[in-house]
Amino acid sequence: MSDDLNIKKTSSIKTKSSSVSGGGTDIDYVRPAELPEQDLYHGHSFITKWIFCQDAKVIGIQYTLTAVFTGVVGLILSWMMRMQLGFPELFPFLTAESYYQMVTMHGMIMVVYLLTALFLGGFGNYLIPLMVGARDMVFPYVNMISFWMFFVAVVVLMASFFVPGGPTGSGWTLYPPQAILEGTPGSGYGILLMLISLSLFVIGFTMGGLNYVITILQARTRGMTLMRMPLTIWGIFTATVLALLAFPALLVSSIMMTLDKVLGTSFFMPTIIKAGEMLSYDGGSPILFQHLFWFFGHPEVYIVALPAFGIVSDLLSVHARKNIFGYRMMVWAIVGIGALSFFVWAHHMYVSGMNPWFGFFFASTTLIIAVPTALKVYNWILTLWRGNIRLTTVMLFCLGFIVTFVNGGITGIFLGNVIVDVPLSDTYFVIAHFHMVMGIAPLMVIFGAIYHWFPLITGRFLDETLGKWHFWVTFLGAYSIYFPMHYLGFIGVPRRYFEMYDSPYMTSAVGMNEFISVAAFIVGAAQFIFFYNLVKSIRLGKPAGKNPWKANSLEWLTPQVPPEHGNWGEKLPVVHRWAYDFNVPGAKKDYITQTTPPSEVIEAEVEKT
Amino acid sequence: MSGFIKKLFGALIQKPWEESQVKVDNFHSGQTFSTLSPQMSAVIVMFGVSTVLFSLILTGYLYSVPSDQDTMFLLKTKLLWINTFVLFFVAYVFRKITKDLKNNKILKLKKNLVQVGALSYLFLFGQIFFWFHLMDSGKFVATNSYFTSFYFFTALHGLHLLGGLLFWGKVCSSTLKLENDKILSQKKNIEALSLYWTFLLVVWIIFFLIIYVFNDAVIAWCKSLIS
Numbered sequence: 064m065s066d067d068l069n070i071k072k073t074s075s076i077k078t079k080s081s082s083v084s085g086g087g088t089d090i091d092y093v094r095p096a097e098l099p100e101q102d103l104y105h106g107h108s109f110i111t112k113w114i115f116c117q118d119a120k121v122i123g124i125q126y127t128l129t130a131v132f133t134g135v136v137g138l139i140l141s142w143m144m145r146m147q148l149g150f151p152e153l154f155p156f157l158t159a160e161s162y163y164q165m166v167t168m169h170g171m172i173m174v175v176y177l178l179t180a181l182f183l184g185g186f187g188n189y190l191i192p193l194m195v196g197a198r199d200m201v202f203p204y205v206n207m208i209s210f211w212m213f214f215v216a217v218v219v220l221m222a223s224f225f226v227p228g229g230p231t232g233s234g235w236t237l238y239p240p241q242a243i244l245e246g247t248p249g250s251g252y253g254i255l256l257m258l259i260s261l262s263l264f265v266i267g268f269t270m271g272g273l274n275y276v277i278t279i280l281q282a283r284t285r286g287m288t289l290m291r292m293p294l295t296i297w298g299i300f301t302a303t304v305l306a307l308l309a310f311p312a313l314l315v316s317s318i319m320m321t322l323d324k325v326l327g328t329s330f331f332m333p334t335i336i337k338a339g340e341m342l343s344y345d346g347g348s349p350i351l352f353q354h355l356f357w358f359f360g361h362p363e364v365y366i367v368a369l370p371a372f373g374i375v376s377d378l379l380s381v382h383a384r385k386n387i388f389g390y391r392m393m394v395w396a397i398v399g400i401g402a403l404s405f406f407v408w409a410h411h412m413y414v415s416g417m418n419p420w421f422g423f424f425f426a427s428t429t430l431i432i433a434v435p436t437a438l439k440v441y442n443w444i445l446t447l448w449r450g451n452i453r454l455t456t457v458m459l460f461c462l463g464f465i466v467t468f469v470n471g472g473i474t475g476i477f478l479g480n481v482i483v484d485v486p487l488s489d490t491y492f493v494i495a496h497f498h499m500v501m502g503i504a505p506l507m508v509i510f511g512a513i514y515h516w517f518p519l520i521t522g523r524f525l526d527e528t529l530g531k532w533h534f535w536v537t538f539l540g541a542y543s544i545y546f547p548m549h550y551l552g553f554i555g556v557p558r559r560y561f562e563m564y565d566s567p568y569m570t571s572a573v574g575m576n577e578f579i580s581v582a583a584f585i586v587g588a589a590q591f592i593f594f595y596n597l598v599k600s601i602r603l604g605k606p607a608g609k610n611p612w613k614a615n616s617l618e619w620l621t622p623q624v625p626p627e628h629g630n631w632g633e634k635l636p637v638v639h640r641w642a643y644d645f646n647v648p649g650a651k652k653d654y655i656t657q658t659t660p661p662s663e664v665i666e667a668e669v670e671k672t
Numbered sequence: 673m674s675g676f677i678k679k680l681f682g683a684l685i686q687k688p689w690e691e692s693q694v695k696v697d698n699f700h701s702g703q704t705f706s707t708l709s710p711q712m713s714a715v716i717v718m719f720g721v722s723t724v725l726f727s728l729i730l731t732g733y734l735y736s737v738p739s740d741q742d743t744m745f746l747l748k749t750k751l752l753w754i755n756t757f758v759l760f761f762v763a764y765v766f767r768k769i770t771k772d773l774k775n776n777k778i779l780k781l782k783k784n785l786v787q788v789g790a791l792s793y794l795f796l797f798g799q800i801f802f803w804f805h806l807m808d809s810g811k812f813v814a815t816n817s818y819f820t821s822f823y824f825f826t827a828l829h830g831l832h833l834l835g836g837l838l839f840w841g842k843v844c845s846s847t848l849k850l851e852n853d854k855i856l857s858q859k860k861n862i863e864a865l866s867l868y869w870t871f872l873l874v875v876w877i878i879f880f881l882i883i884y885v886f887n888d889a890v891i892a893w894c895k896s897l898i899s
Binding site: 092094097195273281282283284285288290311326328330343390391394398641661 | 683684685686687688689694697698699700701702703704705708710713714717718720721724725728729732735736813814816817820824
C-alpha cells in the first residue's frame with residue numbers, strides 16, 4: 064500500500080516534482096506518477112458545457128444555484144409564518160392549514176434542500192477536486208446524474224405547492240400516523256410528493272457522495288496525504304460518510320410511508336378508529352418511524368455542521384495569517400463527532416417515552432459529543448490568538464459563526480438532559496436552539512465561504528462595503544430574532560401553534576413576537592443586499608488575480624483563474640506540505656503554498672502545533 | 673480488516689509538520705488504498721450504503737413483526753430454494769471468470785460473462801414468478817407485516833440486482849467487442865462486478881435465513897423480546 068513506503072527506498076527514486084513546484088535539489092524529489100491521467104469529457108455545445116455538464120465545478124455551481132433558489136422559497140415561507148405569529152389574522156390567506164404547510168416546507172427545504180445540498184453538492188463539488196489536486200471527480204458522469212436527480216427532487220417538491228390540497232402540513236418530521244391521514248393538510252398528493260422527492264434526493268445524493276468519498280480517498284495528487292488535506296476536505300469527507308450511512312434510513316422510511324399511504328400496508332400505522340369506523344391499518348409502529356427518521360435526522364445536523372467546521376477552520380487560518388491551532392485534534396474531533404453522531408438520535412424522542420436507561424444512555428452520549436465540539440471552539444479561538452487578524456467580511460462571518468454556534472451549542476447541552484428537555488421540548492426554546500446552531504451558524508459559514516471563494520469562481524472580489532452591511536444586519540438581526548425566543552420558551556410559549564388566541568401568552572409575548580417578526584423581515588431583506596452584491600460583482604467587481612488572499616491550499620494555485628475544466632493544465636500539482644504554513648519563522652513571505660518545494664524555503668523552521 | 677482500519681485510522685496520528693514525516697509524505701502516491709481501483713472502491717462504498725439499508729429494513733421487520741403471523745403459504749413452496757440456488761450458481765460462475773482472467777482464457781470468460789447475466793435474469797424472473805404465485809394465493813403486500821416485509825425486501829433486492837445488471841450490461845457489451853489481447857482493460861470492471869454479485873448473494877442469504885428458513889425461530893425470538 065502506498066502509505067507503507069519504506070523511507071530507505073527514497074534515495075533510489077529520482078523523479079523531480081512537476082512544474083508547479085520549482086526547486087532542483089534532492090530534497091524536492093517526489094514519487095513518480097504511477098496512475099494514468101484521467102480521461103475527461105469536454106463539452107462543446109452550450110448544453111454539454113453548462114447544462115448536462117460533467118465538470119465538477121459547473122455541477123457545484125448548479126447545485127448552489129438550485130439550493131439557493133429553494134432557500135429563497137424557504138425564506139419567503141418564514142416571512143409568512145412570522146407575519147402570522149407577529150400580526151395574527153392580518154392576512155386572511157394565512158389560515159391554520161397554510162401555516163402548517165409553510166412550517167413543514169420551510170423546515171424540510173432549509174435542512175435538506177438548502178444546507179445539505181449547498182455544503183456537499185455545492186462546496187463539495189467545487190472544492191474537492193481542486194483542493195486534493197485532482198482533475199475532476201472520479202466518476203464525472205455519475206456526478207452529473209447526481210445533480211439532475213437533485214434537480215428533479217426539487218421540482219417534485221415544488222410541484223406539491225400546486226397540487227390539490229397543497230403541500231404536506233405534517234411538520235418537517237412527517238410523523239405518522241397523522242402525516243398520511245385525513246385532517247392533516249396535504250395528506251393526499253402533498254405528502255406523496257414530499258416522500259417521492261426525498262427518495263429522489265437520497266438516490267441522487269448517494270451518487271454524488273460516492274464520488275466525493277472515492278475522489279478524496281483514491282484520487283489525490285502526489286504528496287497529498289490524508290493529514291495534509293485542508294480541514295474543509297476533512298469536514299466534507301466525514302459529512303459525506305455520515306450522509307451515506309444515515310440517508311438510507313430516510314429512504315427506507317420514505318418508501319415505507321409511501322407504501323402505507325398508497326398500498327395500505329401498516330409499517331407505521333397502528334390500529335386506528337376514525338369516526339367510529341375501524342381503518343384497514345393494523346399492527347404498525349409510529350415509533351419505528353421516529354427511530355428511523357432520527358437515525359437520519361441527528362447525523363443530518365452534523366452533515367451540515369462538519370463541512371461548516373472544516374470551512375471555517377480554513378477561513379480563520381487564512382484571514383488570521385496563522386496555522387490552525389491543533390490540526391490533528393481538529394481532524395480527530397471531526398471524525399469523533401461524526402462517529403458519535405450515530406449514538407444520540409433518541410434525544411429527539413425523550414417526549415415520545417422510552418425506558419429510563421435509554422434516556423440515560425442518550426443523554427450521556429449527547430453530553431459526550433459536546434467534548435470534541437468544544438475542543439474545536441477552543442482551537443478556533445487559539446488560532447485567532449496573536450494572529451495577524453484581517454477584519455475582512457470573511458473574517459466577520461467566521462467570528463459571527465463562532466458566537467452563534469457557541470450560543471446554540473450551549474442551549475443544546477441544556478436540551479440533551481432529559482429533565483430539562485421534557486418541559487422545554489414543545490416550546491420556542493427548541494426553535495431558538497436549533498435555529499442558532501443549525502440555521503444561523505452554518506449560514507454564517509456559507510456566506511463567509513462565498514465571500515472567500517468568489518474571487519476563485521469569477522476572478523473578481525465581492526464588494527467589501529456591501530459585504531459588511533450584509534454581515535452586520537444579518538448577525539445583529541439574527542440575534543434579535545432568536546435570542547428573545549429563548550425567553551419565550553422559558554415562559555412556556557408553545558411552538559407549532561398557529562395562534563395564541565386568548566391564552567396568557569397573548570399579553571406577555573405579543574410585543575416580543577411583533578419585535579421578532581419585524582427583525583425577521585429586516586434580516587430576510589438584507590439577503591437581497593447579498594444577491595445584489597453577487598450580481599454586481601460578477602461583472603463590475605474588483606479584479607482579484609491569482610491567489611488574492613495569499614492562501615496555501617491547492618485550489619488557489621491553478622494555472623488559470625477561474626480554473627478551467629481539468630483544473631491543472633498539463634501537469635498535476637505535487638504537494639510538499641500541509642495547507643497551514645503561515646508566518647513560518649525564517650520564511651521570506653508570510654505564507655508557503657502547498658506546492659512550494661523545500662529547496663525554496665530552506666530557511667523556514669517547522670513549528671509545532 | 674485490521675489492515676484497513678490501521679490504514680484509515682493510522683494516518684490520523686501523523687504529524688505532517690515534522691521533518692521526518694515530511695520525507696515520508698513527499699513520496700505518497702495520493703491513493704489511500706493503492707490496490708483498489710476506483711470501480712472496486714465504488715462497489716465497496718455501495719456495500720456500506722446497502723448494508724445500512726437492508727439492516728434497517730430487517731430491524732424494522734424484527735421490531736414490528738406481530739405475534740400471529742400467517743406464513744404458511746411461504747413455507748410450502750420450494751421455488752425460493754431454486755432461486756437461491758441460481759444465485760449461488762452465479763457466484764460460482766464469477767469464480768470461474770476470475771480464473772479465466774488469471775489464465776487468459778478469453779473465449780471462456782466471454783461465455784461465462786454472458787451466463788452471469790442470463791442466470792441473474794433467471795433469478796429475477798423467478799422472484800417475480802414467486803410474487804404472482806403469492807398473490808394468487810391471496811397473500812398481498814398489505815395482508816400482514818410479514819408479507820409486507822417480504823415484498824418490500826425482495827423488491828429492493830431486485831432493484832439492487834437490476835442496478836447491477838445495468839453495470840453488467842455496460843461491461844459485457846464492451847468486453848464482447850474487445851479483441852483478446854485488450855480484454856485486460858476490462859479487468860477492473862469485471863472484478864468490481866464479481867464483488868457486487870457476492871454482496872447480492874450475501875444479502876439474499878441473510879434475508880432468506882431470517883424470513884424463510886428460520887422464520888418460526890425468529891418470530892418466536894421476537895415474541896420473547898416483546899413479552
